[in-house]
Amino acid sequence: MALIRLDIQTIVVGGGPVSSLMILKTHASDNIHTKNHNRGRLPIQIGPVEAMSIGTGVNSSSTQGGRPMTHDLLAMTIKALGATLDAVVINAVEGTTFFAQLRLIKSDGSMAFVDCRPSDAVALAVRTGTPIYTTTDVLNTASFPDFEDVEEEEKQHELSEFHKFVEGLSPEDFNESNKQSNKQ
Structure with a gap:
């Protein structure tokens, strides 16, 4: 036990x-x-x-x-x-x-x-x-x-997901979106 x-x-x-x-x-x-x-x-x-x-x-x-x-x-x-x-x-x-x-x-x-x-x-x-x-x-x-621990874990998960997203960005991502907005 x-x-x-x-x-x-x-x-x-x-x-x-x-x-x-x-x-x-x-x-x-x-x-x-x-x-x-x-x-x-x-x-x-x-x-x-x-x-x-x-x-x-x-x-x-x-x-x-x-x-x-x-x-x-x-x-x-x-x-x-x-x-x-x-x-x-x-x-x-x-x-x-x-x-x-x-x-x-x-x-x-x-x-x-x-x-x-x-x-x-x-x-x-x-x-x-x-x-x-x-x-x-x-x-x-x-x-x-412990709802405080659960809330903290959720914040950490969201922050981790955001960091992954930012790390996956490249300058071309911004250039491509600028080209598409200029075409409209």
Whole structure:
């Protein structure tokens, strides 16, 4: 299973009937090509509490008032047990529901996998500096293109076509068109 590294692009904290949203983007160093586009964005609907927890983890690694929040507590527990969080992987999507796993390395070097929600995995990852990954299947199923990248690619293609056209011109091309316009 090929893994693609992700970064957090944005977290939108909704309230009331408005959902919260986490948008992940492919990591700059991963030059991947999904089925329909390159450099995808992965939107995942999450709860407002989880969105705030991720935001808190991104903006500060310290606990509030000396008392750890839930994801801080889990990170401290993993460390106290002698394990390290190696990676979080968003490994499946069914309809609008995403699934994730924590990939832990235990003190004896063996690996353990813990199923969880992507929002909890990302909240833990931002607190521990752990990379976030997904699979090509998840990206192909649920991502959308980075429209800025698509627009830039289109501009580059048009510019390349124009350069080819200009390189193919010769002085005779201009003389010939002048002769035809003089005949009219």
